[in-house]
Amino acid sequence: MKIGFLGGTGPEGKGLALRFAMAGHEIYIGSRDVTKSQEVSSELIGKLETILPEAPKIHGETNKNSCLYSEIIFITVPYNAQYQLITDLKKEINEQIVVNTVVPMSFENGKPSIIDVKEGSAAEQVQTLIPSTRVISAFHNVSAVELSKPNAIIEGDVVICGEDKEAKEIIMNLTKTINNLRPVDGGDLTNSSIVENITILLLTINKKYKTRTNIQIKGIT
Numbered sequence: 682m683k684i685g686f687l688g689g690t691g692p693e694g695k696g697l698a699l700r701f702a703m704a705g706h707e708i709y710i711g712s713r714d715v716t717k718s719q720e721v722s723s724e725l726i727g728k729l730e731t732i733l734p735e736a737p738k739i740h741g742e743t744n745k746n747s748c749l750y751s752e753i754i755f756i757t758v759p760y761n762a763q764y765q766l767i768t769d770l771k772k773e774i775n776e777q778i779v780v781n782t783v784v785p786m787s788f789e790n791g792k793p794s795i796i797d798v799k800e801g802s803a804a805e806q807v808q809t810l811i812p813s814t815r816v817i818s819a820f821h822n823v824s825a826v827e828l829s830k831p832n833a834i835i836e837g838d839v840v841i842c843g844e845d846k847e848a849k850e851i852i853m854n855l856t857k858t859i860n861n862l863r864p865v866d867g868g869d870l871t872n873s874s875i876v877e878n879i880t881i882l883l884l885t886i887n888k889k890y891k892t893r894t895n896i897q898i899k900g901i902t
């Protein structure tokens with residue numbers, strides 16, 4: 682599939698882009714600055730060229746072109762950048778599925794805390810901004826650092842929320858293209874705030890135990 686990343690130059694966009702490129706998808710790294718996204722695309726291609734049998738298709742683009750060229754758009758910007766960015770790109774986002782990875786959080790003195798979102802969650806904010814778009818929320822609890830290591834085995838679940846059944850199934854199947862990650866249907870977008878907020882807990886645990894945690898739901902066969 683053709684997958685674009687808004688703010689794909691940060692750890693989250695780069696990590697997911699790397700994993701999806703490894704699975705054979707075509708990637709558009711989006712940025713406010715095309716020089717920066719081209720540097721990132723070269724960096725990712727360099728990282729993968731000795732691992733993959735064929736050169737991965739990774740392009741450095743503007744955020745706008747990444748929207749226009751993609752079937753699936755991942756939002757991988759900080760929460761405080763999301764509102765303006767999506768408002769500016771409304772015209773470019775139509776039929777694509779939008780996947781929101783954004784955790785509304787702030788860091789003060791090294792301590793993560795939740796930012797209250799009027800719409801309920803970061804994902805619902807995007808849905809409110811573009812009501813006709815199919816918004817799915819996913820990947821909040823997976824460490825970008827682990828995603829960025831091509832050989833790291835990441836075990837855990839990706840809880841996926843969203844109203845549109847077809848879009849959710851597409852993103853669940855896309856998740857399965859990353860080795861060992863299991864998609865779990867988390868219901869409607871109204872559950873997204875729960876999943877987004879778990880990340881704050883995981884970051885707190887990570888700091889305490891000096892590790893990188895993920896979540897796993899027990900009892901699903």
Ligand SMILES: NC(=O)c1ccc[n+]([C@@H]2O[C@H](COP(=O)([O-])OP(=O)(O)OC[C@H]3O[C@@H](n4cnc5c(N)ncnc54)[C@H](OP(=O)(O)O)[C@@H]3O)[C@@H](O)[C@H]2O)c1
Pocket residue numbers: 687688689690691692693694711712713714717718756757758759760761762766782783784785820821822823824825826
């Ligand atoms: N890092 C993780 O482990 C992780 C895990 C799960 C979820 N997430 C979520 O993923 C998102 C991205 O995380 P990250 O660590 O990759 O963030 P980041 O490095 O702080 O930012 C990612 C990119 O966003 C763009 N950006 C920053 N400020 C912007 C603004 N005001 N307007 C437009 N674009 C802006 C920048 O790209 P350009 O300068 O190239 O435009 C930047 O490289 C966050 O919402 C985070 O909560 C992160």
